[in-house]
Amino acid sequence: MPMFALADANSFYVSCETLFQPGLRRKPVVVLSNNDGCVIARNAAAKKYVAMGQPWFQIRHASFPEKIYAFSSNYALYHSMSQRLMSGLEEMAPRVEQYSIDEMFLDLTGINNCIHFEDFGRQLRAHILQNTGLTIGVGCGPSKTLAKSAQWASKEWPQFGGVLALTPDNPRRTEKLLSLQPVEEIWGVGRRIAKRLNVLGIKTALELAHTHPAFIRKNFSVVLERTVRELNGEACIPLDEMPAAKQQIVCSRSFGQRVTEYNEMREAICHYAERAAEKLRAERQYCRHVSVFIRTSPFTPGAIHYGNVAGEKLTLATQDTRDIIALAMRLLDRIWLDGHRYMKAGILLDDFTPSGVTQLSLFSEEQPRNDSSALMAVLDGINQSRLGQVWFAGRGINPQWKMKRKMLSPAWTTRWSDIPVAMVR
DNA sequence: TCTGGGGTCCTAGGACCC
């Protein structure tokens, strides 16, 4: 019988911030999305005042019984803390799957020959706390979905001390927990599906578990059918140790202020194209398809919302920034309309192949650039060295539209000049 | 004034083939 654990950090982004400003730990703290747009993480103290996804401008001027501390997202810090967290977890289990920036599935099959699952969970917690300063929750179950449910419960009820195991030898306990879990809290059930299930009278995880899989498959999908089976302890979703190569790369951003000039938009698209090409090379892939999209804000009252996307296939697969910028510029020209106040734009690369020269068309005039890989290697080498930066002129210098990050914390763990100093008297 | 970014998988339907 397989056994999975899910380990996940408590309010990860906020914890990363308060780790270096411990005085804020018990105060309400939130982390904001890019451009300081809306709330994407809250600690326990902030949960009673602020909803997930709530726009910051609504909160900033509202009055609360306590001051709410806000940080712009600092992904350099979160990534570096994530790496420490993940290597700490890897040390404790032979087979693991990193599921998100702060979550890891661990294969615990057979481990109960030596130690109880919950004792193991407590060891895991202590190990991570000591090595990173982060507090994690641990849920165990015979399927990934049940491990997720256990982890949800470990946070919902503090008396579990952040560790909870659902095991086949105690089915009553699993039933009890599932009867208390609303369907929208199940892993794989989002708002839409939850609504439809509620209409059918299925409100709790236990009620979903007791619904016939064939009925679910017919009326919903094979995905939800799998969830039903997983809730019944049947492991349908295996541990994925080697995540497959990416199938698409997206670079998109909302602007710090609206873009109305064509030249500004060109700079932005050029910048995103550069970033996307860099990511593509880091993945050691070549792409054969590029799309560009631009859109206005759907929230502006009165204004007509405009959004459009254009895509095109490349004759030759490429990972050369010059090819991707050139095509992106042509695509932008197809969808650009004067007179709109654009809020967001982006580029998407897909249709990947692991090597550049696939099959040269007999009649194609186009030939691959022979200096490409050497030049790109030099570009990436300089930019990764952190000693200097080079970029394509089309991106411009210090543009108006760049991201707002007014409340950014220092790069505590990734920049020498920002390393915290301990004062000893 | 002000509302995130980056992914995955599945399905339905159209185009096209013989």
Place this chain on the structure above:
DNA sequence: TCTGGGGTCCTAGGACCC
């Protein structure tokens, strides 16, 4: 009355995740 059947490939859109 009744207007084929079966297959593949591609794309757009919808659902989900953090």
